[in-house]
Amino acid sequence: MPTFTTAGTMAAARAVAAAVTDPEMPMLTLADLGVLRDVRQNSDGGITVDITPTYSGCPAMATMRADLLRHLSRAGFDDVDVRTVLSPAWSSDWISAEGRRKLAAAGISPPHRAVADSDGPIPISLIPRTQVIACPQCGSTNTERTSEFGATACKSLHRCLACAEPFDHVKEI
Incomplete structure (x- = not known):
């Protein structure tokens, strides 16, 4: 060997x-x-x-x-x-800047920042948080989620109301 x-x-x-x-x-x-x-x-x-x-x-x-x-x-x-390796658990924050650029270039909305900037407790709410998801095709923030789950469990389906194009969004984890 x-x-x-x-x-x-x-x-x-x-x-x-x-x-x-x-x-x-x-x-x-x-x-x-x-x-x-x-x-x-x-x-x-x-x-x-x-x-x-x-x-x-x-x-x-x-x-x-x-x-x-x-x-x-x-x-x-x-x-x-x-x-x-399961610990620490993966976070969508680990996607590199180049990876985020490649996602957007492929028509997939990259995730927002998932981890709080604080070292302290992270507040939890039972009310769904509304996110502004920009369309990777035209950049409009006039979008809507059409399904919580996309082709893979780590993506959700959205539609741009400005250009009418559907797109995936990588979920924040």
Whole structure:
């Protein structure tokens, strides 16, 4: 079994893992989405990749794992362990600025900031919070939600009342 000890080789492994695309939103890489948590060398020379699901029970995790193994194997990394890390839980705030730009360019409204700026308690309300969701096509904020759930559980469906185009919105988590 080969040992991968050079910093350059580890950088290559990180670059390969970071370039793997999300199976549900292929315009995003796992790094853009923020689910790629770590790529590191084990004491035995193998590679461990940590990923975090966007929500509990995310069906895309098996595909992400298989894609990571396939891409890393093609790059010459045969001893790879892909681990699911649940803590801390993924937040839509982990989507990179580039990822948000790619979502908007693909016609998907990126999420607003989900985490409070305070380190203190976060107030909870049982009344639904109204959000202003801008249309990724024309930029209008004259939009309406047509369904809480979209093609994937992490997206909701909306319609722009200005340009009449439907669009997905990535939910804030």
